[in-house]
Amino acid sequence: MTQRETDVDVVDFTPGRWGNPNDQMQLSESVLKALTMLGIDEPAPNPAELTIPESRLDADALAALATTGARVETDDSARSARLRGYSTPDLLKFRDGDGSDAPDAVVVANTAVEVAAVLAVCDERGIALSPFAGGTTVTGGLVPDRSRPVISLDLRQMTGLVDLDEVSQIATFAAGTRLPDAERYLAERGFELGHFPQSYEGATIGGCAVTRSAGQSSIGYGRFDDMVVGLTLATPGGVAEIGTAPKSAAGPDLRQLVLGSEGAFGVVTTVRVHVHPVPTARRFYGWHFPDFTSGAAAMRALAQSAVKPTVLRLSDEAETGLNLANPSAAGSTSDSAPTGGCLMVVGFEGDDADVECRDTYVTARLTDLGGTPLGTEPGEHWREGRFRGPYMRDPLLDAGALVETLETVTFWSNLEQLKADVTAAVTGALGEQGTPAVVMCHISHVYPTGASLYFTVISNALENPQEQWSKAKSAANAAIRDAGASITHHHAVGTDHQSTYLEEIGDVQVRALRAVKGALDPNGVLNPGILLP
Numbered sequence: 001m002t003q004r005e006t007d008v009d010v011v012d013f014t015p016g017r018w019g020n021p022n023d024q025m026q027l028s029e030s031v032l033k034a035l036t037m038l039g040i041d042e043p044a045p046n047p048a049e050l051t052i053p054e055s056r057l058d059a060d061a062l063a064a065l066a067t068t069g070a071r072v073e074t075d076d077s078a079r080s081a082r083l084r085g086y087s088t089p090d091l092l093k094f095r096d097g098d099g100s101d102a103p104d105a106v107v108v109a110n111t112a113v114e115v116a117a118v119l120a121v122c123d124e125r126g127i128a129l130s131p132f133a134g135g136t137t138v139t140g141g142l143v144p145d146r147s148r149p150v151i152s153l154d155l156r157q158m159t160g161l162v163d164l165d166e167v168s169q170i171a172t173f174a175a176g177t178r179l180p181d182a183e184r185y186l187a188e189r190g191f192e193l194g195h196f197p198q199s200y201e202g203a204t205i206g207g208c209a210v211t212r213s214a215g216q217s218s219i220g221y222g223r224f225d226d227m228v229v230g231l232t233l234a235t236p237g238g239v240a241e242i243g244t245a246p247k248s249a250a251g252p253d254l255r256q257l258v259l260g261s262e263g264a265f266g267v268v269t270t271v272r273v274h275v276h277p278v279p280t281a282r283r284f285y286g287w288h289f290p291d292f293t294s295g296a297a298a299m300r301a302l303a304q305s306a307v308k309p310t311v312l313r314l315s316d317e318a319e320t321g322l323n324l325a326n327p328s329a330a331g332s333t334s335d336s337a338p339t340g341g342c343l344m345v346v347g348f349e350g351d352d353a354d355v356e357c358r359d360t361y362v363t364a365r366l367t368d369l370g371g372t373p374l375g376t377e378p379g380e381h382w383r384e385g386r387f388r389g390p391y392m393r394d395p396l397l398d399a400g401a402l403v404e405t406l407e408t409v410t411f412w413s414n415l416e417q418l419k420a421d422v423t424a425a426v427t428g429a430l431g432e433q434g435t436p437a438v439v440m441c442h443i444s445h446v447y448p449t450g451a452s453l454y455f456t457v458i459s460n461a462l463e464n465p466q467e468q469w470s471k472a473k474s475a476a477n478a479a480i481r482d483a484g485a486s487i488t489h490h491h492a493v494g495t496d497h498q499s500t501y502l503e504e505i506g507d508v509q510v511r512a513l514r515a516v517k518g519a520l521d522p523n524g525v526l527n528p529g530i531l532l533p
Helices: 029-036 059-066 076-081 088-095 112-125 179-187 205-210 292-303 317-325 352-368 376-384 389-398 412-431 465-482 498-520
Strands: 071-073 105-108 128-132 150-154 161-165 170-174 228-235 238-242 267-274 281-289 311-315 342-350 372-375 401-411 437-443 450-460
Touching: 059 071, 059 105, 059 112, 076 105, 088 389, 088 401, 088 465, 112 128, 112 150, 112 228, 112 267, 128 267, 161 179, 170 179, 179 205, 205 267, 281 292, 281 352, 281 376, 292 311, 292 342, 292 352, 292 412, 292 437, 292 450, 311 317, 317 342, 317 437, 342 352, 342 376, 352 372, 372 376, 389 401, 401 412, 401 465, 412 437, 412 450, 412 465, 450 465, 465 498
Parallel strands: 105 150, 128 150
Antiparallel strands: 071 105, 161 170, 170 267, 228 238, 228 267, 281 342, 281 372, 311 342, 311 437, 401 450, 437 450
Protein backbone atom coordinates (compact mmCIF):
# COMPACT_ATOMS: atom_id res chain seq x y z
CA MET A 1 0.00 0.00 0.00
CA THR A 2 1.35 3.42 -0.96
CA GLN A 3 1.28 6.50 1.27
CA ARG A 4 -2.15 7.25 2.69
CA GLU A 5 -3.66 10.71 2.91
CA THR A 6 -3.66 10.39 6.71
CA ASP A 7 0.16 10.61 6.55
CA VAL A 8 0.03 14.22 5.29
CA ASP A 9 1.50 16.68 7.80
CA VAL A 10 -0.72 19.50 9.00
CA VAL A 11 1.18 22.78 8.67
CA ASP A 12 0.29 26.44 8.43
CA PHE A 13 0.64 27.66 4.88
CA THR A 14 2.98 30.59 4.25
CA PRO A 15 0.99 33.78 3.62
CA GLY A 16 1.23 34.59 -0.07
CA ARG A 17 2.59 31.18 -1.08
CA TRP A 18 0.73 27.89 -1.37
CA GLY A 19 1.20 24.89 0.86
CA ASN A 20 3.80 23.43 3.14
CA PRO A 21 6.78 25.83 3.11
CA ASN A 22 9.12 22.83 3.41
CA ASP A 23 7.66 21.06 0.39
CA GLN A 24 7.90 23.46 -2.52
CA MET A 25 8.25 22.51 -6.19
CA GLN A 26 10.85 23.23 -8.87
CA LEU A 27 9.97 23.45 -12.55
CA SER A 28 11.49 20.83 -14.82
CA GLU A 29 13.74 21.84 -17.71
CA SER A 30 11.08 20.73 -20.19
CA VAL A 31 8.52 23.05 -18.61
CA LEU A 32 10.97 25.98 -18.57
CA LYS A 33 11.65 25.33 -22.24
CA ALA A 34 7.93 25.22 -23.00
CA LEU A 35 7.46 28.57 -21.22
CA THR A 36 9.85 30.25 -23.65
CA MET A 37 7.43 29.34 -26.46
CA LEU A 38 4.91 31.64 -24.76
CA GLY A 39 7.48 34.41 -24.49
CA ILE A 40 8.10 33.72 -20.80
CA ASP A 41 11.84 34.19 -20.40
CA GLU A 42 12.18 36.88 -17.72
CA PRO A 43 11.59 36.06 -14.04
CA ALA A 44 9.09 38.08 -12.07
CA PRO A 45 10.38 40.91 -9.85
CA ASN A 46 11.22 39.99 -6.29
CA PRO A 47 8.24 40.38 -3.93
CA ALA A 48 7.96 43.73 -2.21
CA GLU A 49 7.86 44.04 1.56
CA LEU A 50 4.30 43.68 2.84
CA THR A 51 2.77 46.83 4.32
CA ILE A 52 0.00 46.37 6.88
CA PRO A 53 -2.15 49.40 7.79
CA GLU A 54 -2.78 50.45 11.38
CA SER A 55 -5.66 48.73 13.14
CA ARG A 56 -8.85 50.79 13.24
CA LEU A 57 -10.07 49.17 16.46
CA ASP A 58 -9.71 51.38 19.51
CA ALA A 59 -8.63 50.19 22.96
CA ASP A 60 -12.22 49.99 24.20
CA ALA A 61 -13.28 47.67 21.36
CA LEU A 62 -10.21 45.45 21.84
CA ALA A 63 -10.92 45.23 25.57
CA ALA A 64 -14.52 44.23 24.88
CA LEU A 65 -13.34 41.46 22.55
CA ALA A 66 -10.88 40.28 25.19
CA THR A 67 -13.69 39.83 27.73
CA THR A 68 -15.03 36.95 25.62
CA GLY A 69 -12.15 34.72 26.69
CA ALA A 70 -10.82 34.50 23.13
CA ARG A 71 -7.25 35.63 22.41
CA VAL A 72 -7.00 39.00 20.65
CA GLU A 73 -3.99 39.68 18.39
CA THR A 74 -3.19 42.93 16.60
CA ASP A 75 0.44 42.45 15.53
CA ASP A 76 1.27 42.57 11.83
CA SER A 77 2.35 38.94 11.59
CA ALA A 78 -0.96 37.66 12.94
CA ARG A 79 -2.98 39.96 10.72
CA SER A 80 -0.98 39.14 7.57
CA ALA A 81 -1.39 35.40 8.26
CA ARG A 82 -5.18 35.82 7.87
CA LEU A 83 -4.89 38.12 4.86
CA ARG A 84 -6.85 36.97 1.79
CA GLY A 85 -6.67 33.46 0.37
CA TYR A 86 -4.77 31.76 -2.43
CA SER A 87 -6.17 32.90 -5.75
CA THR A 88 -3.59 34.26 -8.19
CA PRO A 89 -4.85 37.85 -7.66
CA ASP A 90 -4.40 37.28 -3.91
CA LEU A 91 -0.82 36.09 -4.43
CA LEU A 92 -0.04 38.95 -6.80
CA LYS A 93 -1.17 41.47 -4.19
CA PHE A 94 1.18 39.84 -1.70
CA ARG A 95 4.01 40.13 -4.21
CA ASP A 96 3.20 43.82 -4.63
CA GLY A 97 3.46 44.32 -0.87
CA ASP A 98 -0.24 45.20 -0.66
CA GLY A 99 -1.55 44.43 2.83
CA SER A 100 -4.49 46.82 2.66
CA ASP A 101 -7.06 44.05 3.14
CA ALA A 102 -5.62 42.90 6.47
CA PRO A 103 -8.15 42.48 9.29
CA ASP A 104 -7.94 45.04 12.07
CA ALA A 105 -7.48 42.27 14.62
CA VAL A 106 -7.38 38.50 14.90
CA VAL A 107 -9.57 36.88 17.53
CA VAL A 108 -8.70 33.25 18.25
CA ALA A 109 -11.65 31.33 19.70
CA ASN A 110 -11.21 28.08 21.62
CA THR A 111 -14.86 27.10 22.15
CA ALA A 112 -18.32 27.60 20.73
CA VAL A 113 -19.15 29.66 23.84
CA GLU A 114 -16.36 32.09 22.96
CA VAL A 115 -17.60 32.26 19.35
CA ALA A 116 -21.06 33.26 20.57
CA ALA A 117 -19.56 35.89 22.88
CA VAL A 118 -17.42 37.36 20.09
CA LEU A 119 -20.47 37.50 17.83
CA ALA A 120 -22.36 39.39 20.52
CA VAL A 121 -19.59 41.98 20.90
CA CYS A 122 -19.31 42.47 17.14
CA ASP A 123 -23.07 42.78 16.72
CA GLU A 124 -23.34 45.31 19.54
CA ARG A 125 -20.46 47.45 18.29
CA GLY A 126 -20.95 47.07 14.52
CA ILE A 127 -17.62 45.32 14.00
CA ALA A 128 -17.50 43.13 10.90
CA LEU A 129 -16.45 39.52 11.40
CA SER A 130 -14.87 37.12 8.89
CA PRO A 131 -14.54 33.45 9.94
CA PHE A 132 -11.10 31.97 9.25
CA ALA A 133 -9.96 28.35 9.44
CA GLY A 134 -7.95 26.81 6.60
CA GLY A 135 -7.71 30.06 4.65
CA THR A 136 -7.51 28.23 1.31
CA THR A 137 -10.26 30.18 -0.47
CA VAL A 138 -9.54 31.19 -4.08
CA THR A 139 -12.48 33.53 -4.73
CA GLY A 140 -12.00 36.39 -2.27
CA GLY A 141 -14.02 34.82 0.55
CA LEU A 142 -11.73 36.28 3.25
CA VAL A 143 -11.95 39.90 2.13
CA PRO A 144 -15.20 41.35 3.49
CA ASP A 145 -16.20 44.94 2.99
CA ARG A 146 -13.70 47.19 4.79
CA SER A 147 -15.96 50.22 5.25
CA ARG A 148 -15.88 49.50 9.00
CA PRO A 149 -13.41 47.70 11.29
CA VAL A 150 -13.25 43.96 10.75
CA ILE A 151 -11.86 41.08 12.77
CA SER A 152 -10.73 37.68 11.57
CA LEU A 153 -12.35 35.06 13.81
CA ASP A 154 -9.78 32.27 13.84
CA LEU A 155 -11.37 28.85 14.46
CA ARG A 156 -8.25 26.72 14.16
CA GLN A 157 -8.14 25.93 17.89
CA MET A 158 -11.63 24.42 17.64
CA THR A 159 -10.56 21.02 16.43
CA GLY A 160 -11.18 17.36 17.08
CA LEU A 161 -13.57 14.45 16.67
CA VAL A 162 -16.45 15.30 19.01
CA ASP A 163 -18.46 12.11 18.51
CA LEU A 164 -18.60 9.01 16.32
CA ASP A 165 -21.83 7.07 15.89
CA GLU A 166 -20.40 3.85 14.47
CA VAL A 167 -23.84 2.29 13.95
CA SER A 168 -25.17 5.20 11.87
CA GLN A 169 -21.68 6.00 10.48
CA ILE A 170 -21.89 9.68 11.50
CA ALA A 171 -18.92 11.65 12.79
CA THR A 172 -19.20 15.03 14.50
CA PHE A 173 -16.22 17.34 14.12
CA ALA A 174 -15.31 20.74 15.48
CA ALA A 175 -15.37 23.10 12.51
CA GLY A 176 -11.68 24.03 12.64
CA THR A 177 -10.49 20.44 12.18
CA ARG A 178 -8.09 20.10 9.24
CA LEU A 179 -8.93 17.33 6.80
CA PRO A 180 -5.73 15.32 7.41
CA ASP A 181 -6.43 15.40 11.15
CA ALA A 182 -10.03 14.35 10.56
CA GLU A 183 -8.83 11.33 8.60
CA ARG A 184 -6.34 10.44 11.35
CA TYR A 185 -8.98 10.62 14.07
CA LEU A 186 -11.33 8.45 12.02
CA ALA A 187 -8.65 5.94 11.02
CA GLU A 188 -8.00 5.22 14.68
CA ARG A 189 -11.60 4.00 14.87
CA GLY A 190 -11.57 2.18 11.53
CA PHE A 191 -13.41 4.84 9.51
CA GLU A 192 -12.69 7.33 6.74
CA LEU A 193 -14.32 10.51 5.43
CA GLY A 194 -12.86 10.24 1.92
CA HIS A 195 -12.99 13.94 1.07
CA PHE A 196 -9.81 14.86 -0.82
CA PRO A 197 -9.87 18.27 -2.54
CA GLN A 198 -6.55 19.65 -3.82
CA SER A 199 -6.63 21.98 -0.81
CA TYR A 200 -6.66 18.89 1.45
CA GLU A 201 -3.47 19.79 3.33
CA GLY A 202 -4.93 23.07 4.63
CA ALA A 203 -8.72 22.87 4.29
CA THR A 204 -10.99 22.38 7.30
CA ILE A 205 -14.28 20.63 7.96
CA GLY A 206 -16.18 23.90 8.47
CA GLY A 207 -14.64 25.53 5.42
CA CYS A 208 -15.61 22.59 3.22
CA ALA A 209 -19.19 22.88 4.44
CA VAL A 210 -19.67 26.60 3.83
CA THR A 211 -18.12 26.45 0.35
CA ARG A 212 -19.74 23.22 -0.92
CA SER A 213 -16.32 21.71 -1.47
CA ALA A 214 -15.83 18.84 -3.92
CA GLY A 215 -13.16 16.21 -3.37
CA GLN A 216 -11.45 14.09 -5.98
CA SER A 217 -13.49 11.02 -4.96
CA SER A 218 -16.78 12.80 -5.60
CA ILE A 219 -18.25 10.17 -7.93
CA GLY A 220 -17.79 7.62 -5.18
CA TYR A 221 -18.53 9.57 -1.99
CA GLY A 222 -20.27 12.71 -3.25
CA ARG A 223 -19.40 16.36 -2.70
CA PHE A 224 -18.93 17.54 0.86
CA ASP A 225 -22.47 18.90 1.01
CA ASP A 226 -23.71 15.37 0.21
CA MET A 227 -21.83 14.10 3.28
CA VAL A 228 -23.20 16.68 5.75
CA VAL A 229 -26.13 15.41 7.84
CA GLY A 230 -26.18 18.25 10.37
CA LEU A 231 -24.32 21.24 11.77
CA THR A 232 -24.31 23.88 14.47
CA LEU A 233 -24.58 27.50 13.40
CA ALA A 234 -23.81 30.44 15.70
CA THR A 235 -25.49 33.72 14.72
CA PRO A 236 -25.86 37.10 16.43
CA GLY A 237 -29.43 36.07 17.29
CA GLY A 238 -28.59 32.69 18.78
CA VAL A 239 -27.41 29.18 17.99
CA ALA A 240 -29.19 26.82 15.58
CA GLU A 241 -28.83 23.03 15.63
CA ILE A 242 -29.66 21.95 12.09
CA GLY A 243 -30.37 18.39 10.93
CA THR A 244 -32.20 15.85 13.07
CA ALA A 245 -32.55 12.90 10.69
CA PRO A 246 -31.06 11.58 7.41
CA LYS A 247 -34.04 12.85 5.42
CA SER A 248 -37.11 14.77 6.48
CA ALA A 249 -40.29 16.23 5.03
CA ALA A 250 -40.52 18.77 7.85
CA GLY A 251 -40.30 21.87 5.72
CA PRO A 252 -37.34 23.10 3.65
CA ASP A 253 -33.94 21.63 4.51
CA LEU A 254 -32.21 24.49 6.31
CA ARG A 255 -28.85 22.76 5.94
CA GLN A 256 -28.90 23.97 2.35
CA LEU A 257 -28.99 27.59 3.52
CA VAL A 258 -25.82 27.09 5.54
CA LEU A 259 -23.96 24.91 3.03
CA GLY A 260 -22.42 27.37 0.61
CA SER A 261 -23.19 30.41 2.80
CA GLU A 262 -19.48 31.34 3.15
CA GLY A 263 -19.79 32.81 6.64
CA ALA A 264 -22.43 35.35 5.60
CA PHE A 265 -25.25 33.73 7.62
CA GLY A 266 -23.38 32.56 10.71
CA VAL A 267 -20.31 30.79 12.06
CA VAL A 268 -20.35 27.00 11.79
CA THR A 269 -18.91 25.49 14.98
CA THR A 270 -19.57 21.75 14.51
CA VAL A 271 -20.38 19.58 11.50
CA ARG A 272 -21.89 16.09 11.39
CA VAL A 273 -20.85 14.05 8.36
CA HIS A 274 -21.44 10.60 6.96
CA VAL A 275 -18.31 8.43 7.08
CA HIS A 276 -17.52 4.89 5.92
CA PRO A 277 -15.20 2.07 6.99
CA VAL A 278 -11.59 2.40 5.88
CA PRO A 279 -11.31 0.67 2.49
CA THR A 280 -9.49 -2.64 2.53
CA ALA A 281 -8.79 -2.47 -1.20
CA ARG A 282 -7.64 0.37 -3.44
CA ARG A 283 -6.91 0.22 -7.15
CA PHE A 284 -6.03 3.18 -9.37
CA TYR A 285 -5.50 2.89 -13.12
CA GLY A 286 -4.60 5.01 -16.09
CA TRP A 287 -6.59 4.86 -19.33
CA HIS A 288 -5.86 6.44 -22.69
CA PHE A 289 -8.51 7.94 -24.95
CA PRO A 290 -7.70 9.33 -28.40
CA ASP A 291 -9.39 12.68 -27.73
CA PHE A 292 -11.40 14.65 -25.20
CA THR A 293 -14.72 13.94 -26.93
CA SER A 294 -14.40 10.16 -26.67
CA GLY A 295 -13.09 10.38 -23.10
CA ALA A 296 -15.96 12.61 -21.98
CA ALA A 297 -18.48 10.28 -23.61
CA ALA A 298 -16.99 7.36 -21.67
CA MET A 299 -17.25 9.36 -18.42
CA ARG A 300 -20.90 10.11 -19.13
CA ALA A 301 -21.61 6.43 -19.74
CA LEU A 302 -20.12 5.52 -16.36
CA ALA A 303 -21.84 8.40 -14.55
CA GLN A 304 -25.20 7.26 -15.93
CA SER A 305 -24.65 3.60 -15.08
CA ALA A 306 -25.50 1.83 -11.83
CA VAL A 307 -21.89 0.76 -11.24
CA LYS A 308 -19.36 3.56 -10.76
CA PRO A 309 -15.71 3.93 -9.76
CA THR A 310 -14.70 5.95 -6.70
CA VAL A 311 -12.50 8.35 -8.68
CA LEU A 312 -12.92 9.41 -12.30
CA ARG A 313 -10.84 12.11 -13.94
CA LEU A 314 -10.08 13.06 -17.55
CA SER A 315 -7.35 15.50 -18.67
CA ASP A 316 -7.68 17.06 -22.10
CA GLU A 317 -4.88 16.92 -24.64
CA ALA A 318 -3.15 20.06 -23.36
CA GLU A 319 -3.21 19.05 -19.69
CA THR A 320 -2.07 15.53 -20.54
CA GLY A 321 0.87 17.04 -22.39
CA LEU A 322 1.84 19.27 -19.46
CA ASN A 323 1.78 16.31 -17.08
CA LEU A 324 4.22 14.53 -19.37
CA ALA A 325 6.49 17.59 -19.37
CA ASN A 326 6.39 18.00 -15.58
CA PRO A 327 5.42 14.60 -14.14
CA SER A 328 5.70 15.56 -10.46
CA ALA A 329 2.96 18.17 -10.89
CA ALA A 330 0.20 15.64 -11.31
CA GLY A 331 1.73 12.29 -10.62
CA SER A 332 2.36 11.07 -14.17
CA THR A 333 5.50 9.52 -15.56
CA SER A 334 6.73 9.79 -19.09
CA ASP A 335 7.19 6.02 -19.25
CA SER A 336 3.64 5.14 -18.26
CA ALA A 337 1.45 8.07 -19.38
CA PRO A 338 -0.03 8.10 -22.89
CA THR A 339 1.62 9.79 -25.84
CA GLY A 340 -0.88 12.27 -27.21
CA GLY A 341 -4.60 12.00 -26.66
CA CYS A 342 -6.07 12.19 -23.18
CA LEU A 343 -5.26 10.55 -19.86
CA MET A 344 -8.10 9.23 -17.72
CA VAL A 345 -7.59 8.18 -14.10
CA VAL A 346 -9.99 5.60 -12.69
CA GLY A 347 -9.89 4.60 -9.03
CA PHE A 348 -11.72 2.10 -6.84
CA GLU A 349 -11.95 1.92 -3.06
CA GLY A 350 -13.93 -0.45 -0.87
CA ASP A 351 -13.79 -4.03 0.33
CA ASP A 352 -12.16 -6.66 -1.86
CA ALA A 353 -15.35 -8.08 -3.37
CA ASP A 354 -16.84 -4.65 -4.07
CA VAL A 355 -13.68 -3.36 -5.76
CA GLU A 356 -13.29 -6.52 -7.83
CA CYS A 357 -16.88 -6.34 -9.04
CA ARG A 358 -16.78 -2.67 -10.02
CA ASP A 359 -13.30 -2.95 -11.53
CA THR A 360 -14.41 -5.80 -13.80
CA TYR A 361 -17.50 -3.92 -14.97
CA VAL A 362 -15.78 -0.57 -15.55
CA THR A 363 -12.86 -2.17 -17.38
CA ALA A 364 -15.23 -3.85 -19.82
CA ARG A 365 -17.24 -0.65 -20.35
CA LEU A 366 -14.22 1.58 -20.94
CA THR A 367 -12.73 -0.96 -23.37
CA ASP A 368 -16.00 -1.04 -25.32
CA LEU A 369 -16.03 2.77 -25.36
CA GLY A 370 -12.62 3.03 -27.02
CA GLY A 371 -10.28 3.29 -24.03
CA THR A 372 -6.86 1.69 -23.81
CA PRO A 373 -5.79 0.44 -20.36
CA LEU A 374 -2.38 1.67 -19.16
CA GLY A 375 -2.14 -0.35 -15.95
CA THR A 376 -1.81 0.81 -12.37
CA GLU A 377 1.34 2.93 -12.60
CA PRO A 378 -0.22 6.14 -14.02
CA GLY A 379 -3.16 5.87 -11.62
CA GLU A 380 -0.99 5.29 -8.57
CA HIS A 381 1.36 8.11 -9.53
CA TRP A 382 -1.63 10.43 -9.84
CA ARG A 383 -2.96 9.31 -6.45
CA GLU A 384 0.38 9.85 -4.74
CA GLY A 385 0.77 13.30 -6.32
CA ARG A 386 -2.86 14.41 -6.28
CA PHE A 387 -2.20 17.37 -3.97
CA ARG A 388 0.90 18.58 -5.83
CA GLY A 389 -0.83 20.52 -8.61
CA PRO A 390 -1.29 23.81 -6.70
CA TYR A 391 2.41 23.78 -5.75
CA MET A 392 3.28 24.40 -9.40
CA ARG A 393 1.72 27.87 -9.46
CA ASP A 394 4.26 29.73 -7.29
CA PRO A 395 7.35 28.66 -9.30
CA LEU A 396 5.46 29.54 -12.49
CA LEU A 397 4.72 33.01 -11.09
CA ASP A 398 8.38 33.26 -10.06
CA ALA A 399 9.39 32.44 -13.63
CA GLY A 400 7.34 35.34 -15.00
CA ALA A 401 4.21 33.44 -16.00
CA LEU A 402 0.60 34.35 -15.30
CA VAL A 403 -1.18 31.19 -14.14
CA GLU A 404 -4.66 30.79 -12.69
CA THR A 405 -7.56 28.34 -12.59
CA LEU A 406 -11.31 28.62 -12.97
CA GLU A 407 -14.14 26.09 -12.98
CA THR A 408 -17.78 25.71 -13.92
CA VAL A 409 -20.46 23.04 -14.24
CA THR A 410 -23.17 22.28 -16.78
CA PHE A 411 -25.31 19.49 -18.26
CA TRP A 412 -23.73 16.86 -20.51
CA SER A 413 -25.46 18.15 -23.63
CA ASN A 414 -23.77 21.54 -23.13
CA LEU A 415 -20.34 20.37 -21.99
CA GLU A 416 -18.24 20.50 -25.16
CA GLN A 417 -19.72 23.81 -26.32
CA LEU A 418 -19.04 25.31 -22.90
CA LYS A 419 -15.43 24.09 -23.01
CA ALA A 420 -14.95 25.62 -26.44
CA ASP A 421 -16.59 28.93 -25.46
CA VAL A 422 -14.59 29.41 -22.25
CA THR A 423 -11.35 28.46 -23.97
CA ALA A 424 -12.02 30.93 -26.78
CA ALA A 425 -12.98 33.70 -24.35
CA VAL A 426 -9.82 33.32 -22.26
CA THR A 427 -7.40 32.92 -25.16
CA GLY A 428 -9.06 35.84 -26.92
CA ALA A 429 -8.88 38.16 -23.91
CA LEU A 430 -5.22 37.35 -23.26
CA GLY A 431 -4.29 37.32 -26.94
CA GLU A 432 -5.72 40.82 -27.38
CA GLN A 433 -3.24 41.95 -24.72
CA GLY A 434 -0.34 40.45 -26.66
CA THR A 435 0.04 37.41 -24.42
CA PRO A 436 -0.91 34.14 -26.12
CA ALA A 437 -2.12 31.56 -23.62
CA VAL A 438 -2.27 27.83 -23.08
CA VAL A 439 -5.65 26.78 -21.70
CA MET A 440 -5.89 23.29 -20.21
CA CYS A 441 -8.99 21.53 -18.94
CA HIS A 442 -10.03 18.47 -17.00
CA ILE A 443 -13.20 16.81 -15.76
CA SER A 444 -13.01 15.45 -12.23
CA HIS A 445 -16.61 15.66 -10.94
CA VAL A 446 -19.38 13.90 -12.83
CA TYR A 447 -23.07 13.21 -12.29
CA PRO A 448 -25.74 11.39 -14.27
CA THR A 449 -26.92 14.70 -15.71
CA GLY A 450 -23.68 16.69 -16.11
CA ALA A 451 -20.12 17.43 -15.11
CA SER A 452 -17.75 20.20 -14.08
CA LEU A 453 -14.97 21.66 -16.20
CA TYR A 454 -11.78 22.84 -14.51
CA PHE A 455 -9.50 25.13 -16.52
CA THR A 456 -5.85 26.05 -15.95
CA VAL A 457 -4.50 29.06 -17.85
CA ILE A 458 -0.85 29.96 -18.46
CA SER A 459 0.48 32.99 -20.34
CA ASN A 460 3.26 35.54 -20.15
CA ALA A 461 2.69 38.04 -17.33
CA LEU A 462 2.46 41.72 -18.23
CA GLU A 463 3.67 44.57 -16.03
CA ASN A 464 0.25 44.63 -14.35
CA PRO A 465 -0.76 40.94 -14.20
CA GLN A 466 -3.74 41.64 -11.93
CA GLU A 467 -5.38 43.81 -14.58
CA GLN A 468 -4.33 41.34 -17.25
CA TRP A 469 -6.06 38.43 -15.51
CA SER A 470 -9.10 40.51 -14.59
CA LYS A 471 -9.88 40.99 -18.29
CA ALA A 472 -9.50 37.28 -18.96
CA LYS A 473 -11.59 36.30 -15.96
CA SER A 474 -14.36 38.72 -16.95
CA ALA A 475 -14.42 37.22 -20.42
CA ALA A 476 -14.60 33.71 -18.98
CA ASN A 477 -17.43 34.66 -16.62
CA ALA A 478 -19.40 36.16 -19.51
CA ALA A 479 -18.87 33.05 -21.61
CA ILE A 480 -20.07 30.82 -18.77
CA ARG A 481 -23.24 32.84 -18.29
CA ASP A 482 -23.91 33.08 -22.03
CA ALA A 483 -23.65 29.29 -22.20
CA GLY A 484 -26.19 28.88 -19.39
CA ALA A 485 -23.70 27.19 -17.04
CA SER A 486 -23.05 27.89 -13.37
CA ILE A 487 -20.33 30.32 -12.35
CA THR A 488 -18.85 27.84 -9.88
CA HIS A 489 -18.99 24.15 -9.05
CA HIS A 490 -16.82 24.07 -5.91
CA HIS A 491 -14.68 27.21 -5.63
CA ALA A 492 -17.65 29.14 -4.15
CA VAL A 493 -18.72 32.74 -4.79
CA GLY A 494 -16.71 35.03 -2.51
CA THR A 495 -16.31 38.42 -4.10
CA ASP A 496 -14.77 37.28 -7.39
CA HIS A 497 -17.94 35.56 -8.66
CA GLN A 498 -20.49 37.73 -6.94
CA SER A 499 -21.81 39.83 -9.82
CA THR A 500 -22.12 36.84 -12.14
CA TYR A 501 -23.68 34.77 -9.36
CA LEU A 502 -26.39 37.40 -8.83
CA GLU A 503 -27.16 37.33 -12.55
CA GLU A 504 -27.32 33.54 -12.44
CA ILE A 505 -29.85 33.25 -9.61
CA GLY A 506 -32.01 36.28 -10.51
CA ASP A 507 -33.92 38.87 -8.51
CA VAL A 508 -36.40 36.56 -6.77
CA GLN A 509 -33.69 34.35 -5.30
CA VAL A 510 -31.55 37.36 -4.39
CA ARG A 511 -34.45 38.84 -2.40
CA ALA A 512 -34.98 35.52 -0.63
CA LEU A 513 -31.32 35.31 0.38
CA ARG A 514 -31.32 38.92 1.55
CA ALA A 515 -34.30 38.11 3.74
CA VAL A 516 -32.40 35.17 5.25
CA LYS A 517 -29.38 37.40 5.83
CA GLY A 518 -31.59 40.00 7.51
CA ALA A 519 -33.17 37.41 9.80
CA LEU A 520 -29.91 35.80 10.92
CA ASP A 521 -27.65 38.85 10.84
CA PRO A 522 -29.80 42.01 11.07
CA ASN A 523 -26.84 44.33 11.62
CA GLY A 524 -24.84 42.83 8.77
CA VAL A 525 -21.67 42.01 10.71
CA LEU A 526 -21.09 38.53 9.24
CA ASN A 527 -18.63 38.59 6.33
CA PRO A 528 -20.26 41.66 4.74
CA GLY A 529 -19.86 41.81 0.96
CA ILE A 530 -19.18 38.08 0.67
CA LEU A 531 -21.76 36.09 -1.33
CA LEU A 532 -24.21 39.02 -1.28
CA PRO A 533 -23.28 42.71 -1.73
